[in-house]
Amino acid sequence: MSISETTENQSTSRFVRACLRLPVDRTPVWFLRQAGRYMPEYMAVRKHHTLLDICRKPEIAAEVTITAAEKLGVDAAIIFADLLLPFTPMGLDFEFLAGEGPVVHQPVRTRQQIDALRTDRVAELGYVAEAIAKVAKHFAPPRADGDTLGIIGFCGAPFTLASYMIEGGSSRNYIETKQMMYADPGVWAALMEKLLEVLIGFAAQQVEAGADVIQIFDSWAGALSVTDYREYVLPITTRLVKAVQALGVPVIYFGVDTASQLSTMRETAADVIGLDWRVPLDEGWRAVGHDRAVQGNLDPITLFAPEDVLRRRVQEIFTAAGGRNGHIFNLGHGIVPGTPVENVQRVVEMVKEFSAATVRA
Numbered sequence: 020m021s022i023s024e025t026t027e028n029q030s031t032s033r034f035v036r037a038c039l040r041l042p043v044d045r046t047p048v049w050f051l052r053q054a055g056r057y058m059p060e061y062m063a064v065r066k067h068h069t070l071l072d073i074c075r076k077p078e079i080a081a082e083v084t085i086t087a088a089e090k091l092g093v094d095a096a097i098i099f100a101d102l103l104l105p106f107t108p109m110g111l112d113f114e115f116l117a118g119e120g121p122v123v124h125q126p127v128r129t130r131q132q133i134d135a136l137r138t139d140r141v142a143e144l145g146y147v148a149e150a151i152a153k154v155a156k157h158f159a160p161p162r163a164d165g166d167t168l169g170i171i172g173f174c175g176a177p178f179t180l181a182s183y184m185i186e187g188g189s190s191r192n193y194i195e196t197k198q199m200m201y202a203d204p205g206v207w208a209a210l211m212e213k214l215l216e217v218l219i220g221f222a223a224q225q226v227e228a229g230a231d232v233i234q235i236f237d238s239w240a241g242a243l244s245v246t247d248y249r250e251y252v253l254p255i256t257t258r259l260v261k262a263v264q265a266l267g268v269p270v271i272y273f274g275v276d277t278a279s280q281l282s283t284m285r286e287t288a289a290d291v292i293g294l295d296w297r298v299p300l301d302e303g304w305r306a307v308g309h310d311r312a313v314q315g316n317l318d319p320i321t322l323f324a325p326e327d328v329l330r331r332r333v334q335e336i337f338t339a340a341g342g343r344n345g346h347i348f349n350l351g352h353g354i355v356p357g358t359p360v361e362n363v364q365r366v367v368e369m370v371k372e373f374s375a376a377t378v379r380a
């Protein structure tokens with residue numbers, strides 16, 4: 020039985036239904052980085068714990084996840100975790116430095132280093148699954164409007180994770196990463212295979228624990244030309260997407276600055292493609308194909324705009340979506356620190372209002 024048949028019969032949340040392009044009572048909404056530094060409740064927890072502490076303590080990760088989803092009134096909760104967590108069981112040390120972001124102390128640059136990466140300790144990431152189980156239990160009963168909140172697990176895509184491993188942190192030009200791809204495709208492929216194995220295991224734990232959907236973050240795929248994306252990234256990412264779908268959940272595949280790659284990203288077979296804000300939603304959806312769902316795509320900085328501007332931008336996204344099945348309202352990238360929480364809450368209200376006014380196709 021296909022995912023869509025299973026889910027149609029079980030009638031689940033409007034979020035999962037939208038991922039599968041099934042009819043919904045209204046457009047579901049959630050936000051990238053909905054639990055983060057813009058939120059006072061998160062900062063209160065953060066005062067006493069490091070980022071990695073929060074990720075690694077299921078009780079706290081679940082609390083942060085639940086608090087954000089309830090405070091905003093969104094339709095899905097993304098588990099509080101980080102893209103880089105699988106590095107630890109692979110044998111790669113990293114830390115988050117204030118103001119700098121992630122730092123990998125010994126960047127992976129050689130065949131020997133890749134051969135030394137471990138793929139047999141994925142069980143050590145079980146704390147993420149434990150946190151998901153707590154969140155899923157909390158949100159199991161239907162909410163006041165009768166809908167069940169969707170639970171999102173996630174992982175990085177092989178290219179984006181490799182870029183952190185190879186560059187040693189965030190990067191502007193991805194010189195080391197691209198150099199490895201170009202100069203030594205065999206070494207690159209070996210790294211991709213190791214990441215694939217670990218990511219499939221990690222996603223499986225999350226689905227087993229109750230994740231309804233897995234989002235695969237290929238945040239920096241937009242740094243690649245379409246040719247390089249097709250040659251070095253698309254095949255391995257497609258295998259990841261299909262392996263996660265085989266676990267029985269829909270997949271959201273997201274990247275930033277991907278307007279030129281959307282029609283290629285669709286080839287991964289992902290159920291939902293995340294759009295960043297640079298591409299108009301209708302144009303992006305055409306490139307993705309209307310036989311797939313899309314997620315997006317308000318510019319996160321619009322959340323700093325006066326209410327009338329914010330309202331117009333939200334309205335425009337609804338107009339561009341045209342009442343089609345398979346739109347999940349979200350931002351085009353994560354909420355940034357300093358964002359007024361009440362504006363995020365206002366967007367949720369607007370989504371409800373504009374959904375009610377939408378003639379559904």
Ligand code: CP3
Nearest residue numbers: 051052053054055070098099100101102120121236238353
């Ligand atoms: O609510 C949620 O979105 C869940 C939590 C979440 C975090 N990281 C927690 C976090 C998610 C989904 C991520 C994914 C993640 N991590 C991505 C992909 C998303 C994207 O932005 O495209 C990436 C690239 C990372 C790696 C990472 N983690 C970076 C580059 C940074 C530093 C940049 C920054 O914003 O400071 C982090 C740190 C991080 N991960 C924070 C949070 C809430 C902020 C730092 C903190 O709390 O100290």
